[in-house]
Amino acid sequence: MGSATPPDPSDPTSPPVDGRRPGYLYRQVAAHLAAHPDQVFKVGELPTAIAARSTGAVFEALKKMAAGGYATHTTGPHRFQITQAGIDAAGTLPPPAQRTPRQGRRGAGRRQPVTRPNGDLYFPRKLAGATDVDVLRRLREKRIPVLLYGPPGTGKTALVEAAFPDLLTVAGTGDTVVEDFLGNFIPLPDGGFEFVYGPLVTAMRDGRALLVDDATLIPPKVLAVLYPAMDGRRVITIPGYRNERVDAADGFYVIAGHNPGVHGAILTEALASRFDVHIEVTTDWDLARHLGVPSPAVAAAVALNADLAAGRVSWAPQLRELLGFARVRKTLGLPAAAANLAGRAPEEDREQVLAALRQHFGTEITPLTLGKQR
Incomplete structure (x- = not known):
């Protein structure tokens, strides 16, 4: 005879455990995350915090939250943070995940790759109950800026290029200046000069996405040129070119990349606070x-x-x-x-x-x- 499947305290379909209602542990976990919305929890931190006996059962509850979009889930080690959807759900279990039809053994359930502008393929990863590409596109629709952070070479730029085919990029260094965003005069063959608009101006006028790569290498006083474009004003002026006013068209969006630990990288409070969503990007x-x-x-x-x-x-x-x-x-x-x-x-x-x-x-x-x- 096979052994009976042990009850899962995070599953409402399981029988009661120790006289407590099914799903009680899930609600405990969700309530604790909701009480600390800005904190990212490692799995091992939660059993003690909520007086739970089983780390494995806590982990299953956290994975249920992540699968339903109620929490973000990053690995290496496993870490979870509640999302706004999870706060709004107030501990209610997410609906069962919809299964996609299998199409043979090879590639069953695999997400379709997205072609980047250079022709390379990007393979989407899970994020907040969807794919990273879909999540970035949804955040752009709602004008919610994102800061991607993680070691160099983990695919931050590839993800943004896959999500936004209309992308413009400013590659940040310690030598980046305001003119790299706004534009500058260039010499002409006849000895004159012509003002050429920078990527920030072009992105605002054309309603395009702008990636500020290695943003934390850029001097803070230079990054300040972005802030009026990102807030409710969505307007800037170009001091070096007749104080010309530039209004942001629909679709304009700013996303940034940050490499923690890289020499010279400084994530200031002014920069961090401009990005409502921070997503860690690790190697897959x-x-x-x-x-x-x-x-x-x-x-x-x-x-x-x-x-x-x-x-x-x-x-x-x-x-x-x-x-x-x-x-x-x-x-x-x-x-x-x-x-x-x-x-x-x-x-x-x-x-x-x-x-x-x-x-x-x-x-x-x-x-x-x-x-x-x-």
Whole structure:
């Protein structure tokens, strides 16, 4: 005889547990998240906070919230934060997820890739009960600015390009100036000058999306040029060109990218407060495998990212480096690809990176280096 399925305290269809009503744990979890709407919780923090016995049952309740769009769910480690929909639901269980028809074993339930402007494919990921691409498009419709944050190379720019085909971009550095947003005079062959409008002005007038990439590398006084365009005024002036007034057309939208931990990156309160939604973007390890990255390389990257989170290293491979690994492997072979990945690590982290690669590949690996003449 098979063993009976244990009751799930987060499921209203399960029998009562310890005399309490079905679904009681879900409501406890939802109520605690709703009482702390600005806090992101790790799974292990909640059982103690709500006096629950089972971390696994709490995790199931959190996943139900995320599947219904009532909470955001990020991994590495698993973390959850309540959404406005979850607050409005007041602890009510989300409706059952709708199953999509299976279309054979391969690719069953897989989200369709989106083509980026450069022709590359972007594979959408789950976010707030939908896909990341759909969520960004819905937020744009409601004029809710988004700040994407995470290590370089995790796919922030690729996501925005997939979501917004009309995208314009300002690549932020410490040398970015106001004119990079508004425009500047350029010399003409006849010796005269012509004013050329910048991407902020073009995006406002044409109703396009504007990505401010690496926004936290841009000096705060320069970023201030964005703020009147993003708030209720939705208007700016161009001091360097007759104080010309620019009004934002419908569709104009600002989204920004931030790389925490990068030298020189400063997320000021003024900048953070302008973005109502902050979304962490981490590397999608399953996607890396799907795109042909060998499992040992993915496993080494996962281990190194755990070290990065713990502060033991300052660098770890992300999706960008892993895709580069796959390309080098196809061209030069697996040993050269592993050696190249080791060589991409900063000098201070190279020994730890080499140790991880050697462990997971099971072979001796050294950084890619020129040898003797043949």
